[in-house]
Amino acid sequence: MRVFERAAAAGGGASTEELTLPGFRHDVCSAVHPLAFESRFFREFGLTRRVPFAVPEISFAHPLDGGRAGIAYRDLERTAENLGADGRAYASLMRPLVERSTRVADFTGDTLLRVPRDIPTALAFGLAALEQGSPLWNARFREDAAPAMLTGVASHSILPLPGLASSGAGLALTSYAHAKGWPIPIGGSQSIIDAMVADLLAHGGELVTDHEVGSLDELPASRVTLLDVTPRALSRIAGERMPQRYRKALGRFRYGNAVAKVDFALSAPVPWSHPELGRAGTLHLGGTRAEIAAAENAVAHGTLSDSPYVLVSQPSLFDETRAPAGQHTLWTYTHVPAASRADRSEAVIRQIERFAPGFRDTILGMSSRTAMDVERHNPNYLRGDISSGTPDLAQLLRRPVVSPDPWKTPMHGVYLCGASTTPGPGVHGLAGWHAALSALRNDFGTRMLPNLSPDHVSAGE
Template sequence: MARGDAVDAIVVGSGPNGLAAAVTLARAGLSVRVHEAAAEPGGGARTAELTLPGFRHDVCSAVHPMALASPFFRAFGLERRIELRVPELSFAHPLDGGRAGLAWRDFDRTVAGLGRDGRAYRRLLAQLVAHEAAVTEFTGSTLLRAPRHPLVAAGFGLRALEQGTPAWNLRFRGDVAPAMLTGVAAHAIRPLPSLGTAGTGLVLTTHAHARGWPIPVGGSGAIVAALVDDLVAHGGEVATDAAVDDLAALPPARAVLLDVTPRALARLAGDRLPARYRRALRGFRYGNAAAKVDFALAGPVPWADPAVAGAGTVHLGGTREEIAAGERDVARGRHPSSPYVLVSQPSTLDESRAPEGRHVLWTYTHVPAGSTLDPTEAVTRQVERFAPGFRDLVLASSSRSAEQMQAENPNYIGGDIASGAPSLAQLVRRPVLSPDPWRTPLAGVYLASASTPPGPGVHGLAGWHAAASALRHEFGLGMPRLAP
């Protein structure tokens, strides 16, 4: 296919959601072209040498809690296409004094390690872990659809009400279990406690104890490569360096699926959109930001608690109260003196990521939207707090402020890697209140990004749902088989 040729479907944007949509459409027998503005596909799910030769870093996402649980990736057979290494220790949460909370895949082992709060942790999470597939089902699509497992959904809702309100400390006596839960909830980059952060924390913690949080061998780019390979094998193509500035400039297609933000959709479609829908897109709110630092290290991170070294993910920031205070500062437009930092050292699981004996360290921290601050010193100081001697291991680093995050990926408005604040309101209305929020009022045009349900994460579900809607409405087709 030449770039100007007519096709059945065009996908704009080649992040995991855009590629999931493209793969689904191509597997249904349609001709599909993906337009990507960057020089290579993948969006935030790319892997590159950012510091020194031979050190391969993930550009945005590194650890993938939904890689094994996502219905799309399960249908696609991702774990049969690439190697996913799942650490026994899903995440760790260091505290001062050399202590740490350890969230093992083994739920009982985690409970046993929490002492007097173990029983409370079990009561909070046991039902969700036992019914992880049901949790994934009702949180993996629009919340307007009736869940197939209403009792599990109700239990999830009650727990979110507890952990999303000032009642979040009532069941605990110590500081370790609350800190662990807060470290996961803070992934949402929102003030704590809130219903949106509680929901995020409960879902991710459920996956940590059910299937685990895997790391792809070779980096996140391996996921993108598997999707592109399947697309090409079924007749599709990816056109890179192919920015789209106006929907009218696209070649003819029966369906156009956009892995872009609502703001970009409003710009691409202009006054062709109904005024009410256009107002809804412009009223969509973007959240606080992430700033990122990648390190090339001479050796593994010297955690004060050696057990932390076995974790695929580490949450830094101290106690529940410290993290909540830091997230409040971010929401008020201030840079916290003690920031929340999310850390992964994938080279402990995947030796291909760094030269022999060396390591890569992936980190990001939370900052106000649009921040221009270089986060290197703040992140280094927080890692050093829980791993004395860390500074001495740094061979090189590469940082990106929130402003630079947006410059690299236009979907990260102001550095918002969630492509829209994951508040409760915007998880229900993302970006509009509809049982089919992926379908726009423009004939044949669909929104297929993290700005639609189920929201952020490398899971492909937003693109998969958008493709299902397009297949149904534009082509009269059902969902195809995706397995290898």
């Protein structure tokens, strides 16, 4: 097996680099990995035996004005106890999914065109998503912390709010937060990639870096080719080999809005006004449910919000390898319209200052990337779209085409994988896993699952 990588090192959206000052290591895109413990591929791969993780007791937190906050502990009951009048409502919504978190991951990690293997889990998930994805999303709540928490997680999707796809994504991620937590890889997201590269090499594979593939004709002869690119790039690389009907279908694939990213080197931890926020691995900033919905819907309409939603990670609180002793890294991004060239660093700083007065005084260095900078780093993030295609309900059914086997292309032995295919964005390895299983079925005539465990490698098998 030979893997070609366009960049100087493998990693892409899961790479870790010094972006601000020497000694400060920042995750370039993904930072916290809710599916590291739940993804079917990572479970088969034995990821937790290959990579050390820190699992914060507080999976995520949501600051509100007046020094208040919603705190999502790994313990669902403790979370509910601190949500006051809405605690019981929050727990009743989440408990059926938390108790089935791995089955939720398996259900959402496959194509929605297949009959679910676990009907009760699919029904529980679907009913919760219908509620939180409709104008009735506030019906069960009386206060603002619990709905703000759910909206903060749903906003990971970069979709208008409320919506079925955004609520589904948010509920799945929240269930993992209360089941096994949101883990942070020690050493950065690059540690996950390094483990996968090590496994490739251990099996006799080869990694070729600094090599951009411009055409299928450039590749050496092989029985199977898997391409981790967007549908647009696949059309270009395949050239005349691609049937016109399939090319037209790929041409209907829609790309979504984008992110602008800001990384900070800090002299001290963020001075949050609520004491528990300093123990959270992830924070969602933006205020109430209504405020965040307004900010996200502004992006959906092609404008920038003066009070944006900001996603924040504090890895150096849990991993001392990320910054020099006594200092810290802070990872943030905010949503912007596709292809935006706006530098959002000042808007991000203002939003952090809203909940952490004095934050600006801790900044030693900063790296800011616009949506177009994000694309330049990784062309799969077309116009800054880190989802590699709008993850709305229509495109979860058609990702990238309507098919029970969407990874297989009409070209013999050619498969598409990556975030533009089912099950969509996220660091979970499932698109490649499904594409590889499809190739085993279609080109090698076997449905036998490969043994991916570390023991299999160490045994030399």
